[in-house]
Amino acid sequence: MKNNSKMIEKVVSEIEASSTRYQTEAGPLEEQKYQSDRIDTVNQIFALFRLNYHNQFYSAFGDNPKSENLAKKLWLDTLDNFSSETIYFAARNVIAESEYLPTLNKMITECRKRVFLSGLPDPRQAYLEACNKNSPKIQQTWSHAIVYLAGRDCGWFYLANTPEYQALTEFKKIYTKYCSGLQAGITYSISKENSKPISKPGNSDKALAKKHLTSMKKMFN
Incomplete structure (x- = not known):
């Protein structure tokens, strides 16, 4: 010592x-x-x-x-x-x-x-940005396109209804892949072709919500 x-x-x-x-x-x-x-x-x-x-x-x-x-x-x-x-x-x-x-x-x-990557928010900052933006998400101003895309791929319904300790883990996986894409030279942008319907949860959102409800039930069994 x-x-x-x-x-x-x-x-x-x-x-x-x-x-x-x-x-x-x-x-x-x-x-x-x-x-x-x-x-x-x-x-x-x-x-x-x-x-x-x-x-x-x-x-x-x-x-x-x-x-x-x-x-x-x-x-x-x-x-x-x-x-x-x-x-x-x-x-x-x-x-x-x-x-x-x-x-x-x-x-x-x-x-x-x-x-x-110096201009990008870290994963948690990006997660909070994705959660806190108003709907319709596609019409908002984003710090970077991949923050929106990661939130979209993760599922807006899932992000809004899942505890942070679970949702952040899923969001980070997707966001990190987009960061790797940027490093590989891929260009990302936000367009209507990239958007999902916002009037009701999509199939992927429903599946994620069902998964979340199942895990919540197990916690109380």
């Missing part, structure tokens, strides 16, 4: 001093080439990688500051088209989802995902 505490304290102190230290090592030419916020961000994410992927990190870089700094310079150069915020949150996402120290190629992929 003491060793872990010391290591955490060391990482925190390095994060605080990272920008100043790296600028000194880089020199004036590198300072002109790389913005100071990106330098600070790359230092921060390397410190976080060291903390979260301790053994893998030292296997990759050893206890050699020169080797680590060469890697940082490569990352700064390669990720130069991405904002510091994009780089930082892409790294945090990798840490949350992967047990393995990311390669530079993995980071590029994660950064591209964040840039491409």
